[in-house]
Amino acid sequence: MQEAKNQPGFTDQSLIRNFCIIAHIDHGKSTVADRILQLSGIVPKREMHDRFLDRMDIEQERGITIKSQAVRLPWVKDGVEYTLGMIDTPGHVDFTYEVSRALEACEGAVLLVDATQGIEAQTLSNLYMALEDDLTIIPVLNKIDLPSAEPDKHAEEIANLIGCSTDEVLRVSGKTGEGIRELVDRIVDQVPAPKGDPKAPARALIFDSVYDSYRGIVTYIRMVDGELKERQKIRMMGRGTVHDPIELGVISPDMTPTKALGAGEVGYIITGVKDVSQSKVGDTVTTEANPANEPLPGYQDPQPMVYSGLFPIDNAQFPELRDALDKLKLNDAALVYEPETSVALGFGFRCGFLGLLHMEIVTERLSREFGMDLIATAPNVTYQVTMEDGSEHTVTNPSEFPDGKVRRILEPVVSADIITPKEFIGPVMELCQDHRGRMGTMEYLSPERVEMHYKMPLAEIVFDFFDQLKSRTKGYASLDYQSDGTQSADLVKVDILIQGEKIDAFSAIVHKDKAYAYGVMMTKKLRKLIPRQQFEIPIQAAIGSRIIARETISALRKDVLAKCYGGDITRKRKLLEKQKAGKKRMKMLGHVEVPQEAFIAALSTGQAQDRDTKDKIRAAAKKEG
Numbered sequence: 001m002q003e004a005k006n007q008p009g010f011t012d013q014s015l016i017r018n019f020c021i022i023a024h025i026d027h028g029k030s031t032v033a034d035r036i037l038q039l040s041g042i043v044p045k046r047e048m049h050d051r052f053l054d055r056m057d058i059e060q061e062r063g064i065t066i067k068s069q070a071v072r073l074p075w076v077k078d079g080v081e082y083t084l085g086m087i088d089t090p091g092h093v094d095f096t097y098e099v100s101r102a103l104e105a106c107e108g109a110v111l112l113v114d115a116t117q118g119i120e121a122q123t124l125s126n127l128y129m130a131l132e133d134d135l136t137i138i139p140v141l142n143k144i145d146l147p148s149a150e151p152d153k154h155a156e157e158i159a160n161l162i163g164c165s166t167d168e169v170l171r172v173s174g175k176t177g178e179g180i181r182e183l184v185d186r187i188v189d190q191v192p193a194p195k196g197d198p199k200a201p202a203r204a205l206i207f208d209s210v211y212d213s214y215r216g217i218v219t220y221i222r223m224v225d226g227e228l229k230e231r232q233k234i235r236m237m238g239r240g241t242v243h244d245p246i247e248l249g250v251i252s253p254d255m256t257p258t259k260a261l262g263a264g265e266v267g268y269i270i271t272g273v274k275d276v277s278q279s280k281v282g283d284t285v286t287t288e289a290n291p292a293n294e295p296l297p298g299y300q301d302p303q304p305m306v307y308s309g310l311f312p313i314d315n316a317q318f319p320e321l322r323d324a325l326d327k328l329k330l331n332d333a334a335l336v337y338e339p340e341t342s343v344a345l346g347f348g349f350r351c352g353f354l355g356l357l358h359m360e361i362v363t364e365r366l367s368r369e370f371g372m373d374l375i376a377t378a379p380n381v382t383y384q385v386t387m388e389d390g391s392e393h394t395v396t397n398p399s400e401f402p403d404g405k406v407r408r409i410l411e412p413v414v415s416a417d418i419i420t421p422k423e424f425i426g427p428v429m430e431l432c433q434d435h436r437g438r439m440g441t442m443e444y445l446s447p448e449r450v451e452m453h454y455k456m457p458l459a460e461i462v463f464d465f466f467d468q469l470k471s472r473t474k475g476y477a478s479l480d481y482q483s484d485g486t487q488s489a490d491l492v493k494v495d496i497l498i499q500g501e502k503i504d505a506f507s508a509i510v511h512k513d514k515a516y517a518y519g520v521m522m523t524k525k526l527r528k529l530i531p532r533q534q535f536e537i538p539i540q541a542a543i544g545s546r547i548i549a550r551e552t553i554s555a556l557r558k559d560v561l562a563k564c565y566g567g568d569i570t571r572k573r574k575l576l577e578k579q580k581a582g583k584k585r586m587k588m589l590g591h592v593e594v595p596q597e598a599f600i601a602a603l604s605t606g607q608a609q610d611r612d613t614k615d616k617i618r619a620a621a622k623k624e625g
């Protein structure tokens with residue numbers, strides 16, 4: 001039977017264009033992807049909705065992309081039908097790893113810039129990543145429908161940055177659809193076709209995967225060489241496992257089974273396997289009958305930036321939490337975890353994240369997708385501690401901080417790039433100084449906007465820095481950072497003691513100058529959160545044996561029967577039962593009962609509220625007109 005030329009598995013490689021859309025957060029990637037989908041005609045009008053490719057509820061609710069999404073589209077130009085593989089990527093700095101994997105599956109990148117904002121920090125970092133991968137860059141200004149758009153000015157900025165002429169910078173509106181057809185035609189003209197060898201043994205790169213409770217692991221692949229056919233045994237080259245795929249397909253716009261996948265195509269495989277250790281992002285898929293010799297280069301594992309302990313509120317849920325993390329890891333390759341025990345919180349996992357938004361999303365997904373009720377301990381970075389006796393310790397958890405005389409503590413450092421209008425240079429410098437930043441160079445991107453480079457301790461940047469930067473620059477500054485080694489620092493461990501007992505979950509490693517403030521803040525917070533009990537409770541903050549702050553909760557004798565004069569014994573029993581049930585929900589710490597809510601409230605730092613940040617920025621932008 002003669003198959004159509006662009007059926008999956010039979011597509012002429014010279015007619016394939018794989019590209020991704022990269023941009024700073026909120027510059028309109030998902031909106032432009034929607035318009036391209038619509039124009040291609042694969043999504044029926046009545047099924048089209050905003051941010052079509054943001055398939056997770058959290059993405060829809062928050063209006064941000066968390067996962068890259070690949071979709072296959074037909075596109076006709078000059079009477080020739082092309083096959084486009086389009087990947088919409090996230091914009092937030094915590095999800096840069098997602099972008100880097102998407103780039104590996106493409107030959108071209110649409111670099112989208114908001115015509116009202118111009119180049120921002122993640123515009124640059126994403127562009128540099130795409131250039132490193134030798135992708136063809138198509139520069140585009142979006143949101144030209146807005147009255148505040150300044151396309152000429154920003155086209156100049158982009159042209160200077162990538163070394164093209166201003167005429168080459170396309171102008172589009174994801175909202176009205178203006179210029180989108182020209183954009184896709186440009187992609188077809190300029191993005192090179194994939195260059196794999198269709199005749200070689202099959203090699204496909206696993207760039208993502210997800211756990212489906214009915215069908216097991218779904219693996220997303222980019223075919224590089226050869227082809228994979230239905231019902232052909234496959235081999236994962238890294239893991240060395242062999243599987244019988246039960247389905248092969250493409251996403252167009254939903255999962256569509258196909259008979260084969262050929263060189264250059266992007267698609268998925270379902271093996272029916274439910275054991276999550278069988279699949280790894282970055283592995284190479286080949287066939288069992290005719291295996292390739294060399295696997296594809298794969299990906300480097302990302303280094304976590306912050307760590308936090310995740311503990312099930314109900315300790316019996318520990319095995320479920322392990323299972324949930326294993327499954328989530330399939331879809332979130334940047335997540336790392338290992339078991340941990342806390343005196344106060346029981347069994348849980350020490351988890352590594354790429355940033356606080358990443359941490360927030362993981363906790364939320366564990367709760368929504370796996371029904372886990374969790375307590376997250378305060379996030380911290382990793383320290384290398386050398387003791388006077390020469391022993392070395394890697395500390396990802398303040399409670400592991402070794403006792404004894406410390407010779408040196410190394411903390412992680414990042415190089416941070418901040419782009420801001422020039423009138424905010426002063427406030428930004430002040431803020432960076434407050435956060436122990438050391439200024440490097442500063443360049444003008446245009447007469448009005450500068451890019452400032454800083455070296456800063458990671459611990460200073462991951463927590464509230466971004467919010468403060470936004471508020472001091474009316475939402476106009478943007479930030480990007482990358483790991484940049486370590487430096488020695490004057491840090492101490494602050495312990496919190498309740499009734500003289502150290503509560504491991506509340507310990508923190510902080511800069512010497514901020515230790516006192518942390519101690520006061522934590523003791524005050526806990527005084528408000530822990531209910532009064534029948535005896536006086538001292539709450540102290542200490543560095544080693546030195547107490548630096550203290551609060552006291554005065555005694556109270558709560559007699560639940562006080563108002564129950566004489567009368568019915570069953571009523572009294574009921575009240576006592578109720579009190580007993582209430583006590584069960586408390587954690588006994590020594591002799592002190594601390595309600596779960598107190599832990600949650602004391603440990604929540606009010607951080608990473610990116611949703612709020614985005615809202616604030618939008619509100620500020622509106623105000624500015």
Ligand SMILES: Nc1nc2c(ncn2[C@@H]2O[C@H](COP(=O)(O)OP(=O)(O)OP(=O)(O)O)[C@@H](O)[C@H]2O)c(=O)[nH]1
Pocket residue numbers: 023024025026027028029030031032051063064065066089090091092142143144145146172173174175176
């Ligand atoms: N006026 C106007 N608004 C636009 C246009 N494109 C996007 N927007 C709006 O800009 C906001 C952000 O758009 P998104 O498409 O979610 O941006 P994004 O780059 O995908 O965001 P992340 O995935 O979170 O990085 C939304 O409120 C869109 O409605 C446009 O061309 N014109």
